Amino acid sequence: MATTTIQTPLTLPCGAVLKNRLAKAAMTEGLADSRGVPTVGLVRLYQGWAEGGCGLLITGNVIIDADHLERPGNVILATAPTPEAETALRAWTQAGTANGTHLWAQISHAGRQTQKLVNPNPKAPSAVKLGLPGGQFGEPQAMSASEVEAVIQAFVQAALTCQAIGFTGVQIHAAHGYLLSSFLNPLANQRHDLYGGSLENRARPLLEAVRQTRAAVAPGFGVGVKLNSSDFQKGGLTSEDSVQVAKWLQELGVDLLEVSGGNYEAPEMMGMEGLDPSAPRPTKSASTLAREAYFIDFARTLRREVTMPTMLTGGLRTLAGMQAALEEGVDVIGIARPLTIDLKAANALLDGTQDHLPAWEQQLQERPGFFGPKSPIKLIRTIQGFAGIYWYYSQFYRLGRGRPAEPNLSPLKAMGEVTGMSGRLIKARKGGAPVSPV
Template sequence: MSDVLSQPLTLPCGVVVPNRLSKAAMTEGLATSSGLPTPELERLYKLWSEGGAGMLLSGNIQVDADHLERPGNVVIDKEPDDTMKAALASWATAATSNGNQFWAQISHAGRQTQTNVNKQPKAPSAVKVGLPGGQFGKPIALTTEEIADIVRRFGVCAAACKEAGFTGVQIHAAHGYLLSQFLSPRSNLRGDNYGGSLENRARALLECVAAVRSAVGPDFPVAVKLNSADFQKGGFAFEDSLQVAKWLEHASVDLIEISGGTYEQPKLLGVEGLEEAEEQNVQHSTKMREAYFVDFAIAMQEKVSIPLMVTGGFRHRDVMEQAVSSGGADLIGIGRPMCVMTDAPKQLMNGLDELPRYERELAFFPTWLSFLNAIKPLRAMATFGVQFWFYAQLDELGTNGQAVPEISPFSATRRVMALQKKLLA
């Protein structure tokens, strides 16, 4: 029994998270082609709810159907009609069946919208994602009216989720999606109030926070997923992240989830991008090395008193316990292990020492991944291939209630591509 991980956490708004383990946001791809939640999503989240996590974060819920992160995202881009209201409510009921928190992650993909969804997405500036393969088009810079419309949509989406029975919301400002694009001087070259100084680059995020807070009221949890850094030369750096965290604290945010990286530099998954990663000025401890961002969280805790969730790389119970006991993390986010072991939180709290590292086994998958990994420009493809393996697990859990860890990355990729094709038809 882990006393540390089983402790409840009270958030600034007064809501209590029953324990310190959270299922991290993972895009499911299980909505209909029009973005409606499905029985498959309900099955998946019921399993996770029964798995003992104090909190479940949904995958990206998009505020614009033309800016999906992936076909099959749930989309709330306007006041929901009765069908959408009923589908959201059924999903929320299934996802809270064990008395846990269930928060909606609200997002807009911006320039990280794939060309199969939108060949010319909108973004802060016309700066294309720097990856080979033609997966992303050159974006068009948003007008200030369009920015105001996106901010409004974040509020509409949050209100709809609250009404449907979600117990909190999270604004996605990490991983190179739209709000993270605004924060980075590499993807935001604007000369107006939304570009230039950090204060200006953080404006879109802070406006979304204000719209969401005003939509849900003071007693409802509002969180932000924020990069500790983009780990790119001239990008959003750790000092910037500290300053933004202070502003978020003032803006009555209840929890910041610390992650890092973008599609170009996928540190969030513990993977190096094509460019060499930009080192950040943070002292690294050796004790909790497996967790990618815990040292950033420890350094951030010195500057802000807002609760922090830390996600990325946690696999050992003692490391999770240490992160919580040291005050570095108030909540531990767990992603990939939950794609197969849906009751990982329950097992950890009952004393399980270590979670499986499926990503490591896949990285050594004969021929293809090791071959791709050896050639730098193809590493991005390998990362996407591994992601598809996890997507296939979520699809199988949602469809049949059981994961398929034996599937190869090749078959998983074929399967996910076929599903996407169906959704786009």
């Protein structure tokens, strides 16, 4: 049998063929206008990524409920697109599918992780507020059973809209603490109806969204899921639970399962420790693969239990690490933050001119302050974490405007830019002329 490399094509269960094993994983771009309509900046970003070599591009959060944005600047597919929005969406999908690239929309509902400035009382499985200092998130309201059913239908409708406007698939977001993920998390889901209690009940919203989406879209349209390997919280979703959910998803015909982990309270997906230092964390060993890949141990376990294609995202930076992951049975390698500075960085791996992604990210980690050692004070540590994330958001603003990224950008300056733009987008959404971040 021939060795699988990053250049090897992959045929998904639906019949779609990815031209190679590299995927741009989802990163929240924030480049829609205040109405949730894609901007020319978002099109520009995906033109670059489609020229960058990855076989699959997965978008940042495409929101199915306008009152539950992951952040201001999300694309919104809450209703049928207006003619103007449809034109903008088609420009986006045309750019992102160039060069035989697959483009999947990550459809999502932020749930209780909706910022207070967007919605002070977001819907959630239960009225359990995020345990983060700073007051950035509001008081969630428990959803009624009919509201849960409506959300399931909204996922299905969003997938149909995505198919109609030129996406080649969708990824249903059930990780990182957003709505479907929080249903899976016993700490956030304290219901006693058919959507709470047992794992089967807690998984029901996700499983129904997948089941009904797969039945509604065309056979060759990709349906993927992003799933936490664990919530990395005491009492949260365990890896054993996640394996069982994965088995159910395989039975429903999922084309690609992306493995991740954590949430805002335990941001392991960013390689960061959560607020509770005694909570479980991914294990690390001395091997190249284990040093790079945050969730490789779970991926190994999963491969023993399921046969559907899996995608591993989080930390992989060298060709040796990626090849080791493929040899462990991972099917697709997800790359995210390295593609923030250089949209086409994957090309050098694919054509053999580089054996690693750019080293600028390591240089950031060595800088003092926001990127350096974290404060022992919970509030300051939270601010540090968000400032580091906002640094990437600011790079998207620059790239969307046709300017080069700025690796030496101050995280504090980035935080000011992003929070200022978020405020302007929300103010415009509540009344006034549309505002664009680019």
